[in-house]
Amino acid sequence: MQASTILLILLGLAIAGGYAWYVSLITRRNEVREAMGSIDVQLRKRFDLLPNIVALAQKFMTHERELLEGLTALRAKVAAPYAKDDPAVVAAHLEASRALETGMMRLFAVAENYPELRSAETVTRAQATFEEVEGNIAAARRFYNSAVTRLNNAVEIFPGSIVARIANVQPFPFYEVEDAAAREPVSVSKLMG
Amino acid sequence: MQGFDAFYESEIAPFIEAKEAERKLVAKCAFRRAAPIVGAGLAGFAFSTGIADEDMRGFALFASAAVIIIGLLQFTALMTWGRQFAEELSAKIFGHFGYRYAPAAPADFLEPFERCHLLPGYSRKTLEDHVAGEAGGVPFELAEAFLERRVKRDKQDDYELVFRGLVARYRFPKRFSGRTILRGDQGLLNALGHAGVPGERVRLEDPQFEKLFEVFSSDQVEARYLLTPAFMERLVALKQVTGEPIQAAFEGEDLLLAIDGRRGYFSQPAVWKDLRGSDHIRRFVEDIALIRGIAETLKLDAETRV
Known part of the structure; x- marks a missing residue:
């Protein structure tokens, strides 16, 4: 067999291998997008209750104006469309979601000092929804992190790193719960006393 | 499995004791019916082997085997009794657990x-x-x-x-x-x-x-x-x-x-x-x-x- 034929075969194999890796990368990135969508769906279930709670809370929690305004702004940020392909934008979106979750938990904690607010139907319903979707959020987060692990491994391990650079596929951020307390399932009833 | 021992002593053991007596009767009855038929079949089998004519011997062996099978079928009564016993016992034990x-x-x-x-x-x-x-x-x-x-x-x-x-x-x-x-x-x-x-x-x-x-x-x-x-x-x-x-x-x-x-x-x-x-x-x-x-x-x- 001539050297040129062997070279052609090797080149063909390299192209086929590179394409297969490219397909795998795009598939994994789409998995991450899908998982990100699942997280958004679950978080939206929580955050959609926020406007009603804030409207009600403003009547009672006059000293917590800053917290309420902050939550409203965060919700608007989380609800805004974002580029799911851009890891930096996704990281910012996840950060905002995390901040909103923490803020909502703080709101419930502070609401404990306002018995009229605590017993209001809107807040009771929010409490039930919070507990109901907790398991789903944890599951969606695990799905997302699993998809990110698979993508990041493919992107960062040679020769995937070369193919990823050519295809402009970047590693994605994990969606982690930061502090130990937040790792616990949210028990609003506990927060609400 | 709390309380099962007491249940066993009060319910299951007497039940099995009674059924054991019944089983002996059924088995004895089946054996009495089966024994002469199986015995006849075995005798016929032994006799058949001595027949000189090949066709006759084959027929006699076949007939003896059929008789032995008929004899063994007398035990189906015991098998049927066994199935009923198993069902009754299962229903009792499962019933104790509320199943x-x-x-x-x-x-x-x-x-x-x-x-x-x-x-x-x-x-x-x-x-x-x-x-x-x-x-x-x-x-x-x-x-x-x-x-x-x-x-x-x-x-x-x-x-x-x-x-x-x-x-x-x-x-x-x-x-x-x-x-x-x-x-x-x-x-x-x-x-x-x-x-x-x-x-x-x-x-x-x-x-x-x-x-x-x-x-x-x-x-x-x-x-x-x-x-x-x-x-x-x-x-x-x-x-x-x-x-x-x-x-x-x-x-x-x-x-x-x-x-x-x-x-x-x-x-x-x-x-x-x-x-x-x-x-x-x-x-x-x-x-x-x-x-x-x-x-x-x-x-x-x-x-x-x-």
């Missing part, structure tokens, strides 16, 4: 298990010992399945055992929107062994669980909602406790379990022996403990059941 018992399961009992690919392909089935009730507050229904597949051996049809074990359904308080299937890990053969299983492969974080099971689901998020780290640990524990191959699925409102123990469950004493040996009762109660153990190990009675 309903029927000797046979509904014909469509295996349908959800087949839909979820928890059972191997088979040509004929036998479903016995249908038990229903609540274990630790969790409604359940189970049966013992014996599945065989038709195969060709030496150009002849034969049947080989492909599943012998328990098929159980435990009810969850909520309905699942998707279908999640847990199959036994088959190592390098996974790609071939799980061909046709519906749903996408779900990769989970627990390495010990991943070694034992391959998970497929139509809903990645729901699969993880159900298979929390704690529930995965419980499934691993269940597999270690039973030591038997387990496959499972979440479908509709049910957790389906198929345990291919390759043994008979809820075994009954042989009618040829004294019924008073308590070993089979011990094994019977151990199998009932397994039903409860599944609910307890998996903590199916927890509020969320996950």
Whole structure:
């Protein structure tokens, strides 16, 4: 067999291998997008209750104006469309979601000092929804992190790193719960006393 | 299994004692009827071998064998009595635990298990010992399945055992929107062994669980909602406790379990022996403990059941 034929075969194999890796990368990135969508769906279930709670809370929690305004702004940020392909934008979106979750938990904690607010139907319903979707959020987060692990491994391990650079596929951020307390399932009833 | 010893002493032991006397009578009666016929057959057999004419000898041997078979058929009365005894005893023991018992399961009992690919392909089935009730507050229904597949051996049809074990359904308080299937890990053969299983492969974080099971689901998020780290640990524990191959699925409102123990469950004493040996009762109660153990190990009675 001539050297040129062997070279052609090797080149063909390299192209086929590179394409297969490219397909795998795009598939994994789409998995991450899908998982990100699942997280958004679950978080939206929580955050959609926020406007009603804030409207009600403003009547009672006059000293917590800053917290309420902050939550409203965060919700608007989380609800805004974002580029799911851009890891930096996704990281910012996840950060905002995390901040909103923490803020909502703080709101419930502070609401404990306002018995009229605590017993209001809107807040009771929010409490039930919070507990109901907790398991789903944890599951969606695990799905997302699993998809990110698979993508990041493919992107960062040679020769995937070369193919990823050519295809402009970047590693994605994990969606982690930061502090130990937040790792616990949210028990609003506990927060609400 | 608290209180069973007292129940055994007050209810089961006297029942078995009475039935043992009955068994002796039935066996004696069957033996009395069978003995002369079988004896005649054996004598005819011995006599036949001495016949010189080949055709006559063949006919005589055939006739003697037929007589022996007729003699042995007299024992069917004892077998029928044994089946009835087994049913009565099972109903009593299961009844003590608050379970309903029927000797046979509904014909469509295996349908959800087949839909979820928890059972191997088979040509004929036998479903016995249908038990229903609540274990630790969790409604359940189970049966013992014996599945065989038709195969060709030496150009002849034969049947080989492909599943012998328990098929159980435990009810969850909520309905699942998707279908999640847990199959036994088959190592390098996974790609071939799980061909046709519906749903996408779900990769989970627990390495010990991943070694034992391959998970497929139509809903990645729901699969993880159900298979929390704690529930995965419980499934691993269940597999270690039973030591038997387990496959499972979440479908509709049910957790389906198929345990291919390759043994008979809820075994009954042989009618040829004294019924008073308590070993089979011990094994019977151990199998009932397994039903409860599944609910307890998996903590199916927890509020969320996950």
